[in-house]
Amino acid sequence: MTAPYARxxxxxxxxxxxxxxxxxxxxxxxxxxxxxxxxxPAAAAPADATPLSYVVNVRPGHGxxxxxxxxxxxxxxxIVTSYDQIGVIVVHSSNxxxxxAIRKVRGVQSAGATRTAxxxxxxxxxxxxxxxxxAAEVAAADAPAGQDPLQPQQWDLPxxxxxxxxxxxxxxxKVTVAVIDTGVDDTHPDIAPNFDRKASVxxxxxxxxTADGAWRPSAEESPHGxxxxxxxxxxxxGVGMTGVAPGVKVSGIKVSTTAGFxxxxxxxxxFVWAAEHxxxxxxxxxxxxxxxxxxxxxxxxxxxxxxxxxxxRYAEKKGAVNVAAAGNENYDLASDEITDPSSPNDTxxxxxxxxxxxxxxxxxxxxxxxxxxxxxxxxxxSSFSNHGLGVIDIAAPGGDSTAYQKPDAPATSGLIxxxxxxxxxxxxxxxxxxxxxxxxxAALIKSTHPxxxxxxxxxxxxxxxxxxPCTDPYDINGDGKIDAxxxxxxxxxxxxxxxxxxxxxxVTK
Numbered sequence: 001m002t003a004p005y006a007r008x009x010x011x012x013x014x015x016x017x018x019x020x021x022x023x024x025x026x027x028x029x030x031x032x033x034x035x036x037x038x039x040x041p042a043a044a045a046p047a048d049a050t051p052l053s054y055v056v057n058v059r060p061g062h063g064x065x066x067x068x069x070x071x072x073x074x075x076x077x078x079i080v081t082s083y084d085q086i087g088v089i090v091v092h093s094s095n096x097x098x099x100x101a102i103r104k105v106r107g108v109q110s111a112g113a114t115r116t117a118x119x120x121x122x123x124x125x126x127x128x129x130x131x132x133x134x135a136a137e138v139a140a141a142d143a144p145a146g147q148d149p150l151q152p153q154q155w156d157l158p159x160x161x162x163x164x165x166x167x168x169x170x171x172x173x174k175v176t177v178a179v180i181d182t183g184v185d186d187t188h189p190d191i192a193p194n195f196d197r198k199a200s201v202x203x204x205x206x207x208x209x210t211a212d213g214a215w216r217p218s219a220e221e222s223p224h225g226x227x228x229x230x231x232x233x234x235x236x237x238g239v240g241m242t243g244v245a246p247g248v249k250v251s252g253i254k255v256s257t258t259a260g261f262x263x264x265x266x267x268x269x270x271f272v273w274a275a276e277h278x279x280x281x282x283x284x285x286x287x288x289x290x291x292x293x294x295x296x297x298x299x300x301x302x303x304x305x306x307x308x309x310x311x312x313r314y315a316e317k318k319g320a321v322n323v324a325a326a327g328n329e330n331y332d333l334a335s336d337e338i339t340d341p342s343s344p345n346d347t348x349x350x351x352x353x354x355x356x357x358x359x360x361x362x363x364x365x366x367x368x369x370x371x372x373x374x375x376x377x378x379x380x381x382s383s384f385s386n387h388g389l390g391v392i393d394i395a396a397p398g399g400d401s402t403a404y405q406k407p408d409a410p411a412t413s414g415l416i417x418x419x420x421x422x423x424x425x426x427x428x429x430x431x432x433x434x435x436x437x438x439x440x441x442a443a444l445i446k447s448t449h450p451x452x453x454x455x456x457x458x459x460x461x462x463x464x465x466x467x468x469p470c471t472d473p474y475d476i477n478g479d480g481k482i483d484a485x486x487x488x489x490x491x492x493x494x495x496x497x498x499x500x501x502x503x504x505x506x507v508t509k
Contacts, residue, residue: 051094051119053080053206055264055307056102056111060087068107075101080265081207083272086310090206090265092119099300112303114264115290117346120257130223130426131415138240138425148234150241150425153417155377155407156397160437161504162244165444168507170236170247172447177232177250177439178279178320180270181225181286182260183217184252185421188226190234190241191250199251199277206265208273215252216421222260223420225252227428228285230419231436232443240425241417244440244503248447251279261289261346264304267363271311275318280446282315283439284324284363285432290344293359301359308362316368321446321454321461323439324364325398325431326373327386330484331356333365334388334494356388365391370442370458373495374398374434376405377414379468381484381495383476385431389487389494394465396437396501399429404476437501444506464509465499467491 054077058068064082068089072079076095082088087109095101102111133150141149157163176196183202186195202214217225233250234243243250253273255266267288274282288294288308294301312322331338333356342349356365363369373395374385381387382400402414415427438461445457445464452460470486470493477483486495 051092053114053119053263053265054091054093054099054102054111055114055268055303056089056091057109057303057306057310058087058089058107059109060085060310064089065107068105071102071105077102080205083268083311085272086268086314088268088307088310090268103299110299110303110306112300114304115261115346116344117290120259130227130420130428131413132420132424132426148236148238148240148242150417152410153412154241155411156399156416156437157242157244159375159377159379159397160244160441160501162440165503165507166236166242166246168504169444169447171245171444172247172450173249174450175245175248175280175443175446176278177245177248177281177283177443178253178270178274179225179229179232179250179436180253180255180267180274180282180284181228182222182256183215183225183254184229184250185216185226185419186252187216188230188419188421188423189239190230190237190419191226193235193237194233194246194249196249196251199249199274199279200253201273202254203266203269203273204254204257206263206269208269215254217254218258219421221258222256223426224285224432225254226421227418227426228283228432228436230425231416231433232283232440234419240419244437245443245447248443256286262286263289264307268307268311271308271315271322274320275315279315279320281321281323281439281442283436284322284369285430285435286325287327287364288362290346292340292343292345293338293354293356293361295354295359297358305360305362309366312363312366312369316454319454321370321442321457322363322368323370323372323435323442325435326364326371326392327361328384328430328432329386330384331386332388332484332494333361333386333391334487370394370438370461371497372396372431372435372438373497374400374431375496375500376400377407377411378405379500380405380471380476381474381486382429382431383483385434387484387486387494392494392497394438394462394498394501395468395496396434396441398431398434398437399427400476441501441503441506444503448507460506460509461501462498464502464505465497466502467499468496469493470495
């Protein structure tokens with residue numbers, strides 16, 4: 001039996017073969033026609049019944065009606081919280097028929113279970129553990145004047161001309177990038193100088209937890225979010241590494257469970273929190289569990305797409321550019337069908353064939369979200385990176401096997417250097433690492449054009465990208481077999497979208 005695994009765009013551990021890790025993707029939004037009848041009272045739940053979490057989508061802009069509240073209770077549910085701004089209600093219920101019953105209620109547009117495992121979900125192992133730099137390696141680091149000690153190992157910065165951009169500006173302290181992820185260790189010496197506490201929160205339950213430090217990962221949790229935060233905004237302070245936008249602020253919005261699952265209610269909470277706390281850019285290096293692809297012909301999955309779609313649109317409406325990783329399975333997201341072997345990942349997954357134009361990876365494939373593919377140290381598509389003409393918007397360094405794409409000296413690893421909890425640094429790879437590079441460039445654009453709308457920031461991001469033609473043939477491991485097919489022109493194609501992100505143009509144009 002295939003073991004379940006968590007779905008964040010965690011760093012891909014690159015083995016000798018083609019590397020596959022986790023990715024993000026998202027579905028189109030649709031609204032169900034509500035029936036008129038309230039549900040009959042729920043039958044008493046068995047003594048051993050375990051609760052699931054649900055989202056119930058109603059008309060936005062008004063408080064939850066007394067009628068719907070009463071119907072939730074009658075159907076055996078308990079309201080955890082409601083986001084009236086977008087019409088999403090988070091509910092817990094032990095009634096196996098809760099969703100079916102509540103969908104019949106007048107005013108309910110869609111509803112679905114956000115997981116297939118009971119609360120809390122079972123623990124799973126982490127994939128892609130980072131390669132941690134030893135204290136001796138950090139101490140021995142040496143860099144030219146004007147660079148942080150570990151910067152010579154960051155081949156990814158010159159790959160997007162971030163080193164040249166930093167000669168112009170490091171970015172504005174008035175710009176905040178929210179890392180919606182596994183949590184951020186704000187005590188890290190490379191993150192602390194730029195951390196935005198007011199824009200940070202724990203959203204794991206679906207309801208904001210504002211306790212001090214609630215956004216931090218525990219020692220048992222993934223370092224993923226901390227790594228991402230450092231890639232974006234590690235301070236240029238003579239310590240460790242340098243972020244793409246080392247002068248902007250970064251916040252931590254923790255949305256993953258201890259086991260590493262990103263459930264809908266947490267993701268919705270994260271986007272809404274970002275929207276209402278002045279965030280300019282959100283980075284989303286994950287996909288929403290438990291379904292890699294959410295199919296709109298399934299009433300549960302349809303409701304999840306609708307809820308996350310409403311939340312991401314709300315964040316953009318409030319001024320945020322939403323950036324997301326494309327995923328690490330080498331899938332062609334523009335193909336007619338994909339075999340998904342991993343859903344639902346919180347119980348027992350099984351093979352299913354999906355049409356990625358109808359079954360979406362969310363938030364990655366949601367309208368308005370910037371979808372980012374990964375490149376390696378030689379500037380070509382990473383072995384693992386998802387791709388697809390019309391789906392990929394832009395590309396950026398996410399690393400690859402050093403054997404496939406070896407960086408120029410003095411850099412030694414083809415992976416991406418980032419911050420790790422506990423004041424450490426280490427290497428990871430994946431589209432999870434590509435997305436924060438684009439989020440950083442978007443933050444530099446916003447710093448340069450402080451009054452730019454999200455639409456304008458995205459337009460500049462794409463226009464300023466370095467057009468990159470298809471890699472054809474694409475035989476990344478040199479075994480004589482084509483590993484992926486790129487479609488499109490130099491100016492827009494399935495591997496690189498509009499091109500590779502350009503930080504220098506972001507601060508000069």
